[in-house]
Amino acid sequence: MSTRHILLGLLAGGPSHGYDLKRRHDERFPQARPLAYGQVYTTLQRLVRDGLAEVDGTDSAGGPERTRYRSTDEGARELAKWAGEITPPAPFVTNEIFAKVVCAILASTEPADYLRAQRAAHMERMRQLTAVKTATGTDLATVLSADYALSHLDADLRWMNTTAARLTTLTAEVDAA
Amino acid sequence: MSNEVPLLAARALTKAHGRTQALRGATVELRAGEILAVTGTSGSGKSTLLHCLAGIVRPDEGSVVYDGRRLDQLPEKQLSELRRTEFGVVFQFGQLIPELTAIDNVALPLMLAGVRRTEAHKRADEWLERFGVRGQEELRPGEMSGGQAQRVSMARALVTGPKVVFADEPTGALDSLASEQVMTALVHTVRETGTTVLLITHDHQVAAYADREARLLDGVVRQDSVDLEVAQ
Numbered sequence: 001m002s003t004r005h006i007l008l009g010l011l012a013g014g015p016s017h018g019y020d021l022k023r024r025h026d027e028r029f030p031q032a033r034p035l036a037y038g039q040v041y042t043t044l045q046r047l048v049r050d051g052l053a054e055v056d057g058t059d060s061a062g063g064p065e066r067t068r069y070r071s072t073d074e075g076a077r078e079l080a081k082w083a084g085e086i087t088p089p090a091p092f093v094t095n096e097i098f099a100k101v102v103c104a105i106l107a108s109t110e111p112a113d114y115l116r117a118q119r120a121a122h123m124e125r126m127r128q129l130t131a132v133k134t135a136t137g138t139d140l141a142t143v144l145s146a147d148y149a150l151s152h153l154d155a156d157l158r159w160m161n162t163t164a165a166r167l168t169t170l171t172a173e174v175d176a177a
Numbered sequence: 178m179s180n181e182v183p184l185l186a187a188r189a190l191t192k193a194h195g196r197t198q199a200l201r202g203a204t205v206e207l208r209a210g211e212i213l214a215v216t217g218t219s220g221s222g223k224s225t226l227l228h229c230l231a232g233i234v235r236p237d238e239g240s241v242v243y244d245g246r247r248l249d250q251l252p253e254k255q256l257s258e259l260r261r262t263e264f265g266v267v268f269q270f271g272q273l274i275p276e277l278t279a280i281d282n283v284a285l286p287l288m289l290a291g292v293r294r295t296e297a298h299k300r301a302d303e304w305l306e307r308f309g310v311r312g313q314e315e316l317r318p319g320e321m322s323g324g325q326a327q328r329v330s331m332a333r334a335l336v337t338g339p340k341v342v343f344a345d346e347p348t349g350a351l352d353s354l355a356s357e358q359v360m361t362a363l364v365h366t367v368r369e370t371g372t373t374v375l376l377i378t379h380d381h382q383v384a385a386y387a388d389r390e391a392r393l394l395d396g397v398v399r400q401d402s403v404d405l406e407v408a409q
Contacts, residue, residue: 116399123381123384123385123390126381126382126384126385127385127386127387127388129385130382130385130386134360134361134364134365134386136365150382150385151382153381154381154382157381158381161218
């Protein structure tokens with residue numbers, strides 16, 4: 001995830017200071033890991049260094065002085081380029097579940113037991129996310145974030161089901177190698 | 178597992194359709210007010226299990242106990258009465274009556290139970306509203322989207338105030354957005370009414386609306402699910 005581009009996106013709406021950017025990020029992407037303040041300030045400094053953002057002024061309304069930043073024209077171009085770029089579909093993702101299944105076969109333990117337990121943990125997480133998204137008054141950003149996670153967990157589960165059904169063949173293949 | 182007496186319990190069910198053994202000793206329990214998802218691949222015996230639990234077919238062996246009564250031994254007349262008053266059923270393809278409007282479809286179970294037409298329509302209208310399909314009262318099933326028809330089916334299944342609703346792949350014919358709307362409407366409604374639900378599905382995202390999952394593999398229930406009470 002590109003924090004610099006997301007900050008540029010948030011700055012596209014108008015000048016803002018670090019504290020506000022962090023707050024808006026966490027509101028806008030409710031299921032994402034919250035941004036650390038330190039990360040926001042470091043990223044803003046890099047954006048300025050690279051000419052993608054610049055200091056707009058300072059605010060000190062009743063509190064500590066805060067530097068306001070704004071996007072430059074180059075920042076706007078960079079944001080548009082990034083937002084239109086295709087994210088490479090990852091065909092060979094690192095698959096820890098598969099690695100554990102193969103290692104279980106190599107160690108002559110029972111991969112089916114592991115898969116069942118993993119499956120139950122995935123289903124439990126899906127129930128939690130479904131409860132979050134169906135709660136009364138949930139905003140659409142939260143629903144869509146939960147949907148994204150649910151679709152990925154669902155894909156894992158379907159993969160685990162097919163793998164569980166083919167363990168005998170896989171075991172023979174791993175043992176023969 | 179809770180020590181609470183289950184509302185509905187099947188023990189060691191076997192059932193064959195001709196030479197196909199659909200259930201091979203399936204055991205499952207439903208607690209009052211919970212939503213239980215029964216999952217499994219095609220041909221794992223899910224629908225047969227639902228039919229046995231809902232008293233639609235009798236198992237070859239094993240017992241089905243509902244609220245202290247042995248459904249598998251109940252005479253047909255009493256069984257049919259119990260199905261009509263205590264159970265509601267939703268199928269994959271709503272099985273609404275094509276000639277009747279949405280409101281008449283929902284009002285029908287009430288009218289069959291002797292409720293007068295005006296009262297039946299009033300109550301049907303309330304249930305259509307609960308499922309977010311008010312405004313479609315006068316449409317016939319052929320004029321509704323799949324999601325609308327399924328919400329009308331659910332209103333019809335719940336209009337008589339059943340204790341248990343059996344839903345057999347209720348979203349099987351729907352796209353993911355319609356499926357989400359139907360499931361959300363069902364879950365919100367049954368949480369309010371305290372209705373117990375047995376939900377048959379092969380879709381994990383639908384199963385995730387339930388409190389628990391029981392997985393059928395070749396006619397046997399696998400109890401490998403994380404129990405919510407344990408997990409919390």
